[in-house]
Amino acid sequence: MSEYDYDLFVIGAGSGGVRAARTAAATGARVAVAEDRYLGGTCVNVGCVPKKLYSYAAHFHEAFEDAGGFGWQLPGAPAFDWPTLRDNKIGEIKRLNGIYGRLLDNAGVRLINGRATVLDPHHVAVAGETISAEKILVAVGGWPWVPDFPGKELTVNSNQVFDLDTFPERFLVLGGGYIAVEFASIFNGLGSESHLVYRGELFLRGFDREVREFTRDEMAKKGVDLHFEANIEAIEKVDGGLKVILTNGETLEVDAVLAATGRRPHLEGLGLDQFDLATNADGSLRVNERFETSVPSILALGDVIGGPELTPVALAEAMQLVEHHYGETTPAPLDYARIATAVFCHPNIGTVGLSEGEAREQCGEIRVYTADFRPMKHTLSGSSERCLMKLIVDDASDVVVGAHMVGEEAGEVIQGIAIAVRAGLTKAQFDQTVGIHPTGAEEFVTMRSPTRR
Numbered sequence: 001m002s003e004y005d006y007d008l009f010v011i012g013a014g015s016g017g018v019r020a021a022r023t024a025a026a027t028g029a030r031v032a033v034a035e036d037r038y039l040g041g042t043c044v045n046v047g048c049v050p051k052k053l054y055s056y057a058a059h060f061h062e063a064f065e066d067a068g069g070f071g072w073q074l075p076g077a078p079a080f081d082w083p084t085l086r087d088n089k090i091g092e093i094k095r096l097n098g099i100y101g102r103l104l105d106n107a108g109v110r111l112i113n114g115r116a117t118v119l120d121p122h123h124v125a126v127a128g129e130t131i132s133a134e135k136i137l138v139a140v141g142g143w144p145w146v147p148d149f150p151g152k153e154l155t156v157n158s159n160q161v162f163d164l165d166t167f168p169e170r171f172l173v174l175g176g177g178y179i180a181v182e183f184a185s186i187f188n189g190l191g192s193e194s195h196l197v198y199r200g201e202l203f204l205r206g207f208d209r210e211v212r213e214f215t216r217d218e219m220a221k222k223g224v225d226l227h228f229e230a231n232i233e234a235i236e237k238v239d240g241g242l243k244v245i246l247t248n249g250e251t252l253e254v255d256a257v258l259a260a261t262g263r264r265p266h267l268e269g270l271g272l273d274q275f276d277l278a279t280n281a282d283g284s285l286r287v288n289e290r291f292e293t294s295v296p297s298i299l300a301l302g303d304v305i306g307g308p309e310l311t312p313v314a315l316a317e318a319m320q321l322v323e324h325h326y327g328e329t330t331p332a333p334l335d336y337a338r339i340a341t342a343v344f345c346h347p348n349i350g351t352v353g354l355s356e357g358e359a360r361e362q363c364g365e366i367r368v369y370t371a372d373f374r375p376m377k378h379t380l381s382g383s384s385e386r387c388l389m390k391l392i393v394d395d396a397s398d399v400v401v402g403a404h405m406v407g408e409e410a411g412e413v414i415q416g417i418a419i420a421v422r423a424g425l426t427k428a429q430f431d432q433t434v435g436i437h438p439t440g441a442e443e444f445v446t447m448r449s450p451t452r453r
Contacts, residue, residue, distance in 0.1 A: 014041020
């Protein structure tokens with residue numbers, strides 16, 4: 001018998017924590033999980049899932065407008081009801097919470113409701129118990145961070161924005177990352193007068209420059225009011241709403257302000273300060289290829305270790321961690337390169353591999369292929385929305401090192417393209433692929449002449 005109550009104690013029942021707990025239990029390990037908030041973590045409750053549901057809702061606005069060109073006539077102007085969307089979302093999240101609970105139960109994992117505190121390298125305290133474990137896994141994810149300015153308490157964060165009591169007719173988003181760009185689009189699509197304020201000269205830092213510029217122009221066409229090179233100086237409560245004073249001297253009156261200014265590892269109160277664990281520059285926990293912190297019995301994965309803050313990454317890390325610690329073979333290190341991602345702004349962004357700027361630095365000579373066109377659907381809809389597709393090719397090897405798209409269902413299209421990029425296929429192999437006609441995606445296999453080198 002082991003000297004410990006459990007082989008693995010997981011703190012946090014988000015995507016990564018649950019996957020690690022289930023797969024470890026499947027190897028015969030004795031596993032317990034502590035969760036103090038909600039099963040499924042950020043993704044299920046206040047992230048990917050509700051965001052995509054709200055994005056779907058926002059797209060109906062354009063669908064109603066587009067339908068006229070195809071002969072559909074609505075009996076009256078469509079009306080949006082915020083409580084219906086919000087409450088139906090709540091019901092779906094509760095259903096998913098139940099699924100996560102059953103997954104743990106069926107795997108033989110004990111679930112404890114409470115926030116665990118690490119007492120020493122092998123003991124945690126939670127819900128009035130002191131529990132011993134051979135290994136402790138920290139998988140608590142991130143938490144919204146809001147900078148200090150007068151009136152910051154009047155903002156809502158990305159955890160709260162899904163459940164507003166009333167629909168904001170005038171909505172302002174502070175920030176320039178995924179969450180900010182997505183929610184500026186979503187509320188614009190739902191009918192808000194939507195503003196986005198960002199301190200930089202262009203949002204989505206780290207993405208391909210051409211993609212960022214194209215998205216900026218398309219979002220502005222759709223009615224999102226973009227305020228670049230500005231920040232919030234103060235927010236004041238006034239009759240009928242909030243007065244937002246910007247650093248560029250501009251003043252806006254809105255009904256709600258979303259501070260989408262980033263998320264940080266949710267490590268407060270876990271008792272980890274006593275160990276002086278090695279951290280990265282951003283305060284995230286530093287781990288080795290086995291996901292061990294500087295205290296080997298304390299493991300970590302997901303958003304708390306400073307990698308890409310994406311659910312599929314946390315899932316992949318969980319599988320790797322379990323293979324390292326409970327498997328029969330040592331897996332190859334997780335490859336963080338060429339991870340595809342999507343931004344569910346309107347229009348959507350899908351991307352995998354290197355940006356044009358990164359490719360010029362890493363590859364030297366490159367070829368860039370682009371297609372900028374009005375999708376077939378909009379020849380009848382009357383919409384001026386355009387689509388961008390882009391391939392970046394290493395000239396010496398002919399390997400496609402980057403693929404990018406801005407347009408309808410970009411995430412769905414790029415998921416397939418990502419397999420080809422991950423496999424290191426060449427532009428010649430793309431060219432040899434017969435396209436599916438008529439689709440927008442066929443552009444990725446019909447671009448023959450480089451736009452630039």
